[in-house]
Amino acid sequence: MSQISALPEEYATPLAPYLPLLGPHELPHLTLTYATSLDSAISLSPGTQTHLSGPISKAMTHHLRSFHDAILVGVSTAVADDPGLNCRIEGAQSQPIPVILDPSGRWEITESARVIETAKVGNGRAPLIIIDSKYLDNDNVVQRNKMLQKYGGKYIGLDLDEKGRFDWRSILLALKSLGVESLMVEGGATVINTLLGTDETRQLIGSVIVTFAPTWLGQGGVIVSPKREFDDEGKYEPPRLKEVKWIPMDQDVVLCGRVTRK
Ligand SMILES: NC(=O)C1=CN([C@@H]2O[C@H](COP(=O)(O)OP(=O)(O)OC[C@H]3O[C@@H](n4cnc5c(N)ncnc54)[C@H](OP(=O)(O)O)[C@@H]3O)[C@@H](O)[C@H]2O)C=CC1
Numbered sequence: 001m002s003q004i005s006a007l008p009e010e011y012a013t014p015l016a017p018y019l020p021l022l023g024p025h026e027l028p029h030l031t032l033t034y035a036t037s038l039d040s041a042i043s044l045s046p047g048t049q050t051h052l053s054g055p056i057s058k059a060m061t062h063h064l065r066s067f068h069d070a071i072l073v074g075v076s077t078a079v080a081d082d083p084g085l086n087c088r089i090e091g092a093q094s095q096p097i098p099v100i101l102d103p104s105g106r107w108e109i110t111e112s113a114r115v116i117e118t119a120k121v122g123n124g125r126a127p128l129i130i131i132d133s134k135y136l137d138n139d140n141v142v143q144r145n146k147m148l149q150k151y152g153g154k155y156i157g158l159d160l161d162e163k164g165r166f167d168w169r170s171i172l173l174a175l176k177s178l179g180v181e182s183l184m185v186e187g188g189a190t191v192i193n194t195l196l197g198t199d200e201t202r203q204l205i206g207s208v209i210v211t212f213a214p215t216w217l218g219q220g221g222v223i224v225s226p227k228r229e230f231d232d233e234g235k236y237e238p239p240r241l242k243e244v245k246w247i248p249m250d251q252d253v254v255l256c257g258r259v260t261r262k
């Protein structure tokens, strides 16, 4: 994996107000960040990794990674991308912990997964994989857990809510209990759309940092577009960012903001 040069000051300075705040908080600071096309697609299809960020916005993502204790993705991203989920800026002082939401243990993680290879050579951390508690005793999971533990990772069991998902607050509390004070949620679309989908989950987002790449991926892409949440009178009030800043980064533009709270 090639190293990445540090983000130049002219880009790092305007980004600084959106970084996690130090200090004890009930829940970890959550930064929602991803790269999108102009037609709101984050990849060409669910099983495809699509490079959208240019060199500077990619350095921006790694700069962000260096300020977070953990990075979270959904299992479909882990399976599709086999990501490193580390900070590749030369001389990085600390590495975020990869966190994967994998309720059914779909990710057949082995020693040759990139996160593990990266952890083996000391360039990253082994993942925490959040799984439905009922699968913790499953033979395959037990074997994979032994492998993960060799490198400092592990499976964490959580119970699913009535919709068959992990509740975001419970995810954050579980991570907080393991010392995670800041979490960068990178995707994919299912993860992003559920997080943006209700007022309750949006309240958990500390900052939003989105890279717009000057391209259209066309129909059939994996789209960020949360489900509408209607109030008791059947009205939909679109969530909107506040404290908005647009930072041009070469060919891309990075949008920073905070979600408005009711
Ligand atoms: N451009 C960018 O910045 C990024 C692009 N991507 C791209 O996104 C695509 C994948 O996106 P997508 O297909 O939407 O999948 P996701 O990566 O969002 O994974 C979705 C799966 O994760 C599990 N999951 C997510 N949220 C929860 C929850 N709250 N509770 C329990 N389980 C949960 C579910 O697994 P299960 O189905 O087992 O129930 C769900 O189906 C890939 O092509 C990837 O390359 C990904 C990240 C960033």
Ligand SMILES: Nc1nc(O)c(N)c(N[C@@H]2O[C@H](COP(=O)(O)O)[C@@H](O)[C@H]2O)n1
Pocket: 034, 035, 049, 050, 051, 052, 053, 058, 061, 073, 077, 078, 081, 082, 083, 084, 085, 086, 186, 187, 211
């Ligand atoms: N910021 C950003 N820009 C893109 O163009 C992307 N495709 C992604 N994808 C996310 O980054 C993960 C890959 O991480 P590694 O480079 O392997 O460490 C991928 O899994 C997505 O979460 N992000």
